[in-house]
Amino acid sequence: MRFPSRARRSRLFERARKRALTNRASFNSARTGESEDGEKRWAALEAAGCVAQVNAPTSSSAKDGDVNHRARDDGSGICDAKVSETVARDGAIGRVVIALLGSDARLFNDQYVVKPPARNGAARRASCFEWHHDSQWCDDDGKTVYAPYLSAWVALDDVSEENGTLRFLPFPPIDRSQSCASHRERAKAYPERSTLPSPAADDMEDTCGRLLTVRAGSVVFFSDAILHCSGPNVSDSSRRAWMPQFSSGPIFREDGRPVSLTAKLVQ
Numbered sequence: 126m127r128f129p130s131r132a133r134r135s136r137l138f139e140r141a142r143k144r145a146l147t148n149r150a151s152f153n154s155a156r157t158g159e160s161e162d163g164e165k166r167w168a169a170l171e172a173a174g175c176v177a178q179v180n181a182p183t184s185s186s187a188k189d190g191d192v193n194h195r196a197r198d199d200g201s202g203i204c205d206a207k208v209s210e211t212v213a214r215d216g217a218i219g220r221v222v223i224a225l226l227g228s229d230a231r232l233f234n235d236q237y238v239v240k241p242p243a244r245n246g247a248a249r250r251a252s253c254f255e256w257h258h259d260s261q262w263c264d265d266d267g268k269t270v271y272a273p274y275l276s277a278w279v280a281l282d283d284v285s286e287e288n289g290t291l292r293f294l295p296f297p298p299i300d301r302s303q304s305c306a307s308h309r310e311r312a313k314a315y316p317e318r319s320t321l322p323s324p325a326a327d328d329m330e331d332t333c334g335r336l337l338t339v340r341a342g343s344v345v346f347f348s349d350a351i352l353h354c355s356g357p358n359v360s361d362s363s364r365r366a367w368m369p370q371f372s373s374g375p376i377f378r379e380d381g382r383p384v385s386l387t388a389k390l391v392q
């Protein structure tokens with residue numbers, strides 16, 4: 126299976142987001158998993174597909190320098206205060222983001238990835254993410270004022286090969302004269318994606334890239350230029366991750382509209 130085109134991804138994301146937003150209150154109790162209700166709501170999220178985006182992209186308020194990933198007073202909040210705290214400037218994730226991207230860092234995108242168990246056939250293949258790098262869509266559309274960005278991939282379950290964890294292809298070695306090269310420059314030396322073994326293949330070689338095996342609660346920060354994929358979930362339960370993305374500055378289209386969120390991290 127090829128990684129879907131950006132347009133197709135947007136359609137899939139939008140469909141998943143709409144379904145997930147129908148169950149929006151779900152994120153609160155589902156995240157804490159404290160109730161039967163929470164369980165039902167996670168099930169609804171699973172039914173929505175692999176990826177659910179939390180915030181509507183390109184909302185004008187997102188331009189105003191405030192994180193809209195925050196608890197709302199009216200009870201319709203998607204995330205509770207604890208989640209917001211982690212992405213504040215001095216929060217567990219925010220601190221690392223500022224250190225890596227600088228003080229103009231923005232919340233750029235916010236999504237959950239829920240990978241349902243899928244042992245066979247099309248469902249198994251569909252539950253894999255083929256090799257890609259996250260800013261691939263910028264290369265494809267050529268109409269974006271790009272700013273380097275990163276993902277903070279938070280494992281909500283223990284992850285291993287069995288439940289379809291991530292696999293990364295480290296940047297190719299560079300010579301000394303290139304030691305200051307940007308991630309994007311370094312990524313140019315990667316092999317063609319089409320030459321890499323598909324994570325959907327039964328015989329995916331364990332020597333290809335590095336498999337991520339971590340406990341729930343671990344956070345992996347990775348560059349928008351690094352190649353990664355994830356395999357099928359052949360375990361008995363869903364594999365869940367929260368994956369906010371942060372950019373080093375706002376990312377705009379040619380016409381000045383933000384591509385997605387441009388929300389500064391709050392103090």
Ligand SMILES: O=C(O)CCC(=O)C(=O)O
Nearest residue numbers: 238254259289290355366
């Ligand atoms: O969580 C996963 O399995 C992969 C997610 C991913 O690579 C992405 O959304 O870009």
